Structure formats: structure tokens, C-alpha cells
Amino acid sequence: MAEPLLTLRDLKATFTVPGYGVVRAVDGVSLEVAAGEIVGLVGESGCGKSTIGRCITGQVVPSAGEVVLDGMKLGRRRSPQQRRAAQMVFQDPASSLNPRMSVRAVLAELLRVHRLVPRDQVERRCRELMGLVGMPDQALDGHPHQFSGGQRQRIAIARALAVEPRLLIADEPVSALDVSVQATILQLFDDLRQRLGLAVLLISHNLAVVRYLSDKVAVMYLGSIAELAQRDALFADPRAPYTRVLLEAAPRLGQIGKTPDPGLKGDPPSAVNLPSGCRFHTRCPRAEERCSVEEPALLPVHDGPPPAGGEVHLAACHFRAGHPGAPGQTG
């Protein structure tokens, strides 16, 4: 198999909160993203999914582990070249664009500073970028307040694409948008993947969004990966109990009159005092004594060699191969 575009190796990120303790936001995550692949990173708030994105772009300095992008090891100090390699698309369209700058000023500056196109080609490239995200050329003259949320998100994507990144990190790119507009942005990502072969790390709490776009999905709980598999394998045959709980709790149009099943009680424990053993055992509907003592590693759910062409289905659960007496799947 070819060298992956992005490799995270045992990534850790901790924050010290004065008077509170050390928060282990990301606690040993290893993940690979291949060129042209969309990998979904899904989990509830505080599970560390956004912090992983920030570690890759350099907004957060990891406390341990490695970020390797396109053969470059990205450290604390980064060359402009290295910083360009991964670009971010943010959640909040209201703060993602500078209110004082026209769209053209933003794009042209990036193109000029990095000498991405000859000077006389800057305007042409700006128009090309607008076309790429489905905006008219005239939008280049606009300022952020003149655009709707969906349009701003398109402009933010154009800005990210301007520096010709290898990887796009999309942190909840549609969560702040109205439902009828969300679909257009999802289609845009799909379209860009097909046209540009762009790799995307899609960070979202929305399972339906992740399912629609991703090739591969990682489910996170309290700073570590609970399950990692190809999209279809994960949604058809979830093996980590946390994945099942998430799937059961998600609202669905197909279940009219059936109140979603909470599946678990209480709130996630604090990332300061992680539970012993499996970090999910305090809320897990299937936890046994072993779970509170022994931390399960992220291991293949099937014995033997991986299925041809597909990737291995991994889960961090002692009972990943099937719980005694439990139904094989849900949903």
C-alpha cells in the first residue's frame, strides 16, 4: 500500500487548567489518511476531535507523538510551506472571514505571498477559485457581511484551497448552517474530492454527515479512538458499545413516533480523571468486571488477514469479536 498522506502516531495533547488539573484532551491517537480519502472523526463534545485538527494545523502543540504530512514531520516551528500543507475550514461562518477584508484581498494576498501564480495571473486564479466553490466572480468584491452563512462557508473553502493544500481539515463545516443549505456544502466537498482528489479530515458530531461523506470513520471517546473502520463496515456492524450507543441516540427520519433510546445514563467523566481500565466502562451498558481493570487496545475485530482491498476494522473493546448473548448489530 502507498505511503499515507497523513499519519498521526500516538498523538497526545494535554492542557493544564489552573486549579483543576491536567486535561488529557487527546490521549494516544494513531490515524492515517490516504491521498484523496475523506476520513470522518466523530464523537461528542470534549472527546478531543477538534484538538486533533488543531494539532495538525499547528494551533495546538502536541505533548507527545508525531504528525507526518506528505512525508514532512510537522513540529512546533513550521515553514510557510509546511503550514500551507494542511488547511482548516471552521464551524462558525460568522468568525471565519475577516470583516475588514474583501474576498479578493484575502485570496490575492495568499496567492502573492506564496508566489503561487505569476502576478498577472492572480485575478484569473481568484476567479477560478470562486468557480471551484460555486460562487460568481462578482463575489470577489464583496465583504463578509454581504454573504449568507452558506456563501461564507464556500468562501472559506476557497481561501483554504488557494494555498494548494494537501489536506483539508473541516471542523463541523455544516453544523452552524441551516438544513436546506447544509446539503449544498456537503455536495461541494463531494465535488472537490472528485475533481481535485483532495484528502479531507472531516470532524463532526453528526453521524449522518460523516456517513454521507467519509470513506473511513474513527469514533472517539474521551481522547482516544473507540472504533475505526471503513464507513460501511462501521455503520452496518458497529463493534464498540459506544458506537452503538451513538447510533441509537441519533435522531432519524425513519423512526417516526419512536423516541430515541438514550442507551446510557449520565455525562461523560472528566478528562482530568480518566476512569481506570476501559474509559467507557462507567457508562457502558455491557461493562463487566474486567472492563474496569484492563484497558482494551484498538485491535482488529476479525481474526485472520484483513479482507481483500478493505481496511481492517478496529475496535477498542474486550468484547469486540461479539458479546456473549448480545445481538450482532443494531439499527
Add this chain to the structure above:
Amino acid sequence: MSAPELATTGSSEQAVALEGFVVRSHPTLRKALRNRSLLTGGAIVGTLVLIAILAPWIARYDPLQQDLAATLQLPSWVHWLGTDELGRDVWSRLVWAARFDLATGFFVVLFPFAFGTLIGTLAGYYGGWIDTVLSRIIDVVMAFPYYVLIITLVFVVGKGIRGIFIAFALADWVTYARTVRSTTLVARRMDWAAAARSGGLSDRRIIVHHILPNTITQAIVYAMSDVVYVILAVVTLGYLGLGIQAPQPDWGSMIFDGQLFMTTRWWLSTIPGLCVVVTGIGLSLVGDGLADVLRPE
């Protein structure tokens, strides 16, 4: 641009925004022309500035020329506002004082504005130990009561215009620094600032092109009221005898000199006082208006 034309190139979502470009080609200017406080304030300050500039022609006498034979005269066609205790023409002194006080207010503010903005930006943008050191210095300066500090500094470095410049340069920048620091802190955390950084732009470029346009407006608005503070401080210092030295005409010293004759020649100190008030109102209105106009939508 008509709507049907757009329908062939894009969706109506785009058409909605495009209408906006044509209508609001100069949104800031349009907003400025509709802003009442900016227009009123601008008219007041504009008139005062015009008077100050035209002082050599508007003043009818040399403001320094004494005529001990004609002291404390009542207003007349010869001396519009009468003469003071040294027989100097009050109208001429008032006009020259406007020129001097307005210029002082403006130039004294320049250094604190520029230096404070620079310090505030550096502290807010870089954070860490740079912020800690700069913020402590700001705190120390702020710990002194403002007027006491100014008066002390003028007392130490010497009376007069030089002393006023130095005193304000040392004491006044902290307000700008603190304002700009806090707005920079907010701007730095915005997603667009993170995008500029991960776009591989240099810190200098991000500060100058991205952060400052967002933060400097606050400083500009404060500078307007600061000009008023400076003029008031100069007036106060003049009143204390630490300010502008005779015979230079200045509203503060005119108020001080005129108060001896408050009962018989009340206008000698009241009219310069009114000038200070009107200037203050004008600049405050301009500041208010600018705050509205410069606020991003």
C-alpha cells in the same frame, strides 16, 4: 445587474448577495453621510478648525499687542469682545488660542496613539511573557491617578508646551495600549486569524493587514475624546500656572486671567470656557459617530 441575467449563471442565493454590491458600493461612506452625530460633530469641529487655520485673517489685532491705555473695554465695533486687563483684543486672542489649543490637542495625542497601539498590539498578539511584561508596565502607569501623574510629570520636566508633550507621551499611551490589547486578544482568537496563520502568512503581515484594521478603530474613536482630555488638561495646567506660558494665547490662561474680573467683565473667562465646552461636544460627537460608522456589520 438584472436578476434574469443571473439566473443563467448561478442560483438566486448568489443573486441576493449581488444586489447588495451594487446598492452598497461605498457602505462606509453612505453610513457616514447618514450618521447624525458624526455630521453635527464634524460641522462643529470643522468650523473650529477653519477658524484656527484662518486665525491670521480673522483676528483683527495682534493677540500680543498691549494697549495699557485701553484696558478692560466693553465690547464694541472696534473690539468685538472688548479688551483684557492688558488692553489686548479678546476676540483676536480667542481665535489664536483656538489655533494653538487645537494643534496642541492633536499633536500631543499622536505619540500616545501610535505608541500605545503598537504596544497593545504586540502584547495582545504574541501573548505569553511579552504580554506579561507589557501588561505589568501598563498596570504600573495606570496605578497613578491620571491628572496627578500629568501634573507631577510637567512639574518635573518643566512647564510649558515641551513639558506637556513629554508628560502625555509618558502617561497617556497606556489607555491606547490597554484598549488595543483587549481588542487584539479577541481578534487573534477569531477563526480568520487562525486561517491567516495556517495560510503561511508572516506575523507582521497578519498584524498589519488582518488584525490592525479590526483593532485600530477603537483607538481612533478613543483618540477623539482624548483630544478633548488633552485640551482640558492643558487648560487645567494653564489654570495652575504650569501650562502654556504667557503671553501665548490659550483658552486655559484666558480663563485664569479673566476670573479676577468675573463680576464686571464675566465674558473674559466665560467665553473661552464655552469654547472648550463646544470643542469637547464636537469631538465627542465625532467620536460617537465614528464608532458607529467604523463598526463592521
Add this chain to the structure above:
Amino acid sequence: MTIPALKVEGLTVEIARGRESFRAVDDVSYALEPARSIGIVGESGCGKSISLRAIMGLLPDAARVVAGAVAVHGTGLSLEGKGAARQRRGHLAMIFQDPGTALNPVQKVGEQIAETPRLVLGETRGRARERALELLRHVGIADPERRYDSYPYELSGGTRQRVMIAIALASQPKVLLCDEPTTALDVTIQAQILRLLVDLREEMGLSVVFVTHELALVGQLCEDVCVMYASRLVETGPTPAVLERPLHPYTLGLLRSAVDLDEELEAPKPIPGSLPDPARRPSGCPFHPRCFLATPECASTTVTLTGLGDGRASACLHVERLLTEDGRALQEAAAKAAVKPQDPAGTAGGDGRG
């Protein structure tokens, strides 16, 4: 026929913006049977939250009710004046999207709950405390004795929302108005809160108005649904029927633009265009610039909600086409026609008429 738990008739709210004013809620009527739930669905700015606040008597200063009547179990409520909110005690209570700002940060949550029984219902301190503990238990908070003395910042978002519900229940309302109560919460916590609302409805006979932008939530919680667009109701009816076969192009568009875990993995179908500014609603049917069924009459004809039998109603001029033909096929045909970029007639599904 029973007396509805909540009856809203012709509710119209105007908001002043600068020198002009616009209708944020325009002629909204619905009735909610006792111990049932009604969902009000719409996107941002459609007026769904303002309509709830108007019913609750909590409108912001710039807004005022210009027409309409609200009755709880047959008792009419005044919609204006200082006493409006107080008059609702015992009838209506409301919970909000952000429980973080709706709670007093410097008061113990137990005391915030006990306040209503003590000050309004005239209970003694001890009785009020007991009542608060009972309510905490009722909304599913473990260890209520300990939680009574907590401050809001010590609680998670889900627990805060439970506390908000407890406060709402303290005044013994008959109808609970919920303004996107789960939007700020994680899905597992959202499921817990929804479950709680269902339980309360069954145990206490509480009626629920549930405002949300997510159709899937309405499907799971509410028997009836009202779809709102640009300040008006465009479709109402029993939830299963509406979701199964929408009879307004906007409802259909909303359903098909959402990605859903149960759907086949087909691309979502966005509604073309964007939401109108509520102050500049298109003429006629406000949805016509984005609609796949729009004809020139739609821009000039005022459409009102028209009953269609089986409790259903739709505000669409071309509703008979949706009744007789396959709406999805119509939508797709219109979308295909709109993609052709060189179409000289510029008939992009009504896009150009905006």
C-alpha cells in the same frame, strides 16, 4: 370535541427595525390537544422562536403582538402588558436552547427551583425544599440532595437543561413550551432529554410545544407538526403523514436536503437559493423564488393555509399536483432543468424571479 390545551389563533408579531417594521410572525394558528406534543419546524429567522416568546409574554422590546389570541384550556391570556408573563404561571412554562444563560449563575439550583413553590404558591421554606428535591428526582437527577446545593457552573449542559425543566415544572404548568432545548447538547444527552419529555407527558399529562430546526426530532417526539417558513405556517398535520407525503414544496425540500442515517446513501437535494430576510419577504407565496412548482401566479397570489382533510393543511397554490403526482419526481425534474447552464429562457425553476 375536547378543549385544546393550547389554542393559538391568528398570532401576528411585528418587530421594529430602525424606522420600518416587519412581520416576524404572520397569522399563525394551531391547537394542541392535552397530553400531546406539537412540533414547530423551520430554519433560522422563520419566526418559530418569536412565536413561542409571544405566547409566553416574553417578547423583546422591539417586538409586539399586533393580532391574535392565545388560550390555555379555554382560558384566554393577554398578550401584552407587564402582567402578561405572570399571568402564565400555572398555565405555561418555557425552556430555552441555552440553559447556561437561562439560570442564575450565583444562586444554588435547588433554591432556584424552590423559589416558585415558596414565593408564588406560598409554601413554607421546608415544604418548598422538599418540593424542589422531588422535582429534581422527577427530572432524573441522581443524588438530588447533593445537587440541590450546586451552582449552575458545576453542572453539565444536560443536567442544567434538566434543572431548567424542573424550574418550569415547579409552577405546575399545563403546557411546556420548548425552544430548541436540545440543540446545544450532544446526541446521547439529547436522547435523554427527549425521553424525559416523553415521560413527563405521559406521567403528568403535560402538553408540549417543541420548536426545532430538525424534522427528525419532531418525527420522534410529536404527534403533530407545523412547518414554518418566512413568518408563516406553510404546512400542518399529523407528523407521520406529513413526513411520509409532504404537501408543501418547502416541507419536501427540507426533508430531502437533510442527510439521514436511515436514508439510502444518495446525495441530499438542497433547496436552491437562500432564506429570505424576514423584513423583505417575497410577494405572494414567500417560498416561490426557491420553489420547484412555482408559476407566475405564485408571485402575485396570497396563499393561506387550506384544509385538506385528515387534519392536514397546506399553503400551496399547486397542492393538487403534490396530491396527485410524485413530489420527489417533480423536484428532481425541476432540479435537472435548472442545471442546464446555457438555457436561454432562464427558467431555472423559478430562480430568476427573486
